[in-house]
Amino acid sequence: MTTTGAVAAKEVVAPLPEKASRLTRERVRSAWLFMTPMLVVLALVAGWPLARTIWFGLTDANLSDLEAAKFIGFVNYYYLLQDPDWWNAVWNTVVFAAVSVTTETVLGMAIALALNAHFGGRGLLRAAVLIPWAIPTVVSAQMWGWMFHDVFGVINAVLKMMGVIDKGIAWTASPSTALLAVIIVDVWKTTPFMALLLLAGLQMLPQECYESARVDGVHPVRVFFKITLPLLKPALMVAIIFRVLDALRIFDLIYVMSGNNKDTMSMSVYARQQLVDFQDVGYGSAAATMLFLIIALFTIGYLTLARVGRED
Amino acid sequence: MNRKLKKLLGRLAFYLFLAVIVVYTVFPFYWAIISSLKSGSDLFKVEFWPSHPAWDNYFAVFREQPFGRNILNSIFVAVSTVVLSLALAVAAAYALGRIQFRGRTVLLILVLGVSMFPQIAVLSGMFELIRSLGLYNNLLSLTLSYMIFTLPFTVWVLTTFMRELPKELEEAAIVDGAKPYTIVTKVFMPLMGPALATTGLLAFIAAWNEFLFALTFTLSSEQRTVPVAIALISGASSYELPWGNIMAASVIVTVPLIVLVLIFQRRIVSGLTAGAVKG
Numbered sequence A: 001m002t003t004t005g006a007v008a009a010k011e012v013v014a015p016l017p018e019k020a021s022r023l024t025r026e027r028v029r030s031a032w033l034f035m036t037p038m039l040v041v042l043a044l045v046a047g048w049p050l051a052r053t054i055w056f057g058l059t060d061a062n063l064s065d066l067e068a069a070k071f072i073g074f075v076n077y078y079y080l081l082q083d084p085d086w087w088n089a090v091w092n093t094v095v096f097a098a099v100s101v102t103t104e105t106v107l108g109m110a111i112a113l114a115l116n117a118h119f120g121g122r123g124l125l126r127a128a129v130l131i132p133w134a135i136p137t138v139v140s141a142q143m144w145g146w147m148f149h150d151v152f153g154v155i156n157a158v159l160k161m162m163g164v165i166d167k168g169i170a171w172t173a174s175p176s177t178a179l180l181a182v183i184i185v186d187v188w189k190t191t192p193f194m195a196l197l198l199l200a201g202l203q204m205l206p207q208e209c210y211e212s213a214r215v216d217g218v219h220p221v222r223v224f225f226k227i228t229l230p231l232l233k234p235a236l237m238v239a240i241i242f243r244v245l246d247a248l249r250i251f252d253l254i255y256v257m258s259g260n261n262k263d264t265m266s267m268s269v270y271a272r273q274q275l276v277d278f279q280d281v282g283y284g285s286a287a288a289t290m291l292f293l294i295i296a297l298f299t300i301g302y303l304t305l306a307r308v309g310r311e312d
Numbered sequence B: 001m002n003r004k005l006k007k008l009l010g011r012l013a014f015y016l017f018l019a020v021i022v023v024y025t026v027f028p029f030y031w032a033i034i035s036s037l038k039s040g041s042d043l044f045k046v047e048f049w050p051s052h053p054a055w056d057n058y059f060a061v062f063r064e065q066p067f068g069r070n071i072l073n074s075i076f077v078a079v080s081t082v083v084l085s086l087a088l089a090v091a092a093a094y095a096l097g098r099i100q101f102r103g104r105t106v107l108l109i110l111v112l113g114v115s116m117f118p119q120i121a122v123l124s125g126m127f128e129l130i131r132s133l134g135l136y137n138n139l140l141s142l143t144l145s146y147m148i149f150t151l152p153f154t155v156w157v158l159t160t161f162m163r164e165l166p167k168e169l170e171e172a173a174i175v176d177g178a179k180p181y182t183i184v185t186k187v188f189m190p191l192m193g194p195a196l197a198t199t200g201l202l203a204f205i206a207a208w209n210e211f212l213f214a215l216t217f218t219l220s221s222e223q224r225t226v227p228v229a230i231a232l233i234s235g236a237s238s239y240e241l242p243w244g245n246i247m248a249a250s251v252i253v254t255v256p257l258i259v260l261v262l263i264f265q266r267r268i269v270s271g272l273t274a275g276a277v278k279g
Helices: A017-056 A075-080 A084-116 A122-134 A137-147 A154-161 A178-203 A208-215 A220-248 A252-258 A267-277 A281-311 B002-036 B040-044 B056-064 B067-098 B104-114 B119-132 B139-163 B167-175 B180-191 B193-209 B212-217 B226-231 B243-263 B265-276
Strands: none
Touching: A017 A281, A017 B067, A017 B104, A017 B119, A017 B139, A017 B180, A075 A281, A084 A122, A084 A178, A084 A220, A084 A267, A084 B002, A122 A178, A122 B002, A122 B243, A122 B265, A137 A178, A137 A252, A137 B002, A137 B226, A137 B243, A178 A220, A178 A252, A178 B002, A178 B265, A208 A220, A220 A281, A252 A267, A252 B226, A267 A281, A267 B119, A267 B212, A281 B119, B002 B243, B056 B067, B056 B243, B067 B104, B067 B139, B067 B180, B067 B193, B067 B226, B067 B243, B104 B139, B119 B139, B119 B212, B139 B193, B139 B212, B167 B180, B193 B226, B193 B243, B193 B265, B212 B226, B226 B243, B243 B265
């Protein structure tokens, strides 16, 4: 772990060069010493399990006896790519991610713009917006599950009162609305996160552009699209990628709201069902590895696009 | 006149929008509280204010499952996760934020990369690891496995924070011949109160809410944490879920979180944005 002091020497201001380089060497040594516990733990709980999962994906491992796993090559992947249930889970996840992140971005932007205006009780409103974020996902799922109840749910009751429907909808059970119900809950739960990230971005924007726009009498909508949105783009891009990565690995909300139901099953739910319920660790690990690859490819692609966009 | 009216209408529309936001964000939790206070057949009537508020559901939650134990489990897991991840992250953040060495950027990117891991992608490997350590159905398995999502952001946020502290602080200590350990504990730690509180709170919430690992690595209802207990509350059949109990349990575990979040709301917002915007 010896690192030359050439790069590091700049930072330390000790007067004598020899002393400086000795000091630098010492500091670099202690840097590694201080980082080692964190790196060891991360390797143990992230690197090693990931490597094992990838390996299990190439074996016929079974949950009851992991030691007996035999290497079988890409057989799991061969079956995985032919399984309509897997493609159904991929489709559900993609629809879920696309629809919920888009809605969250638009709604979050509207809320952020409102919170950025000056009015009495702004602090109170910001606190109210934080509430859905603070509620555990499992609790949100149960709360909304109760509100969506087909016979006694408050949502059906209100819709009936308003005359929109005359018979209760089985929101979480019927194939046509199950995914929509999950998306509604996710939007409710994560829009605050989006709104607060965008609000922080809005508050960092330079005020001069707005002043001159106001002097010139530019319409507020035009100001938003010509000034706010381009300036906010970096913050927006970061917020969106965080949310998309979260949405692609969604598990708890869907699992608690509708279990292993095929209408809502995401890739994570599919993989866990294979791994735990069917005890098929080999096949389930292959599915989990696929999800990992999809997320990794998406991240790399997104970052590359963002970089190209910045250079233009 | 016309212009005044237009302005007034605009103002009105704005406040209406604000009211809609408040109702939208607050109503579901309000409804959970109201439902938890309805007992017997009241639960199945749609009333926006309980006509006979009762605490029956709250007693039932503790009577029908070891919910008190589940709460203690969650507190133990969340607190131990916070302590362990802060201890590891402070040391690492000192190295990454204050000392120039080759490979620092690569390490930071690697740590950030871990935060993008889907939990399911490490599930089977983690399960094997936990079983071989003899930690299956043990709360320590959760403390250990939760490091995968608490370490990346605690390291990142604390590194950013340490990097911005003035250089002179440390230089004086170095001239006095202080060793790195002394520098971290005596010079930096006293200044890091706000950053530690923010990251600690975020780690606490993440650990308190986690579901997938808690569901997979514990077996008996005595070892379950709160989210698993609430998800698995069941009735005589899947059509007779005890919704009153579920709502009462939900309110019990959420109220402390909401209080914490409202007290620390400024810190949380700055912590979230420090992690995301600067990252």
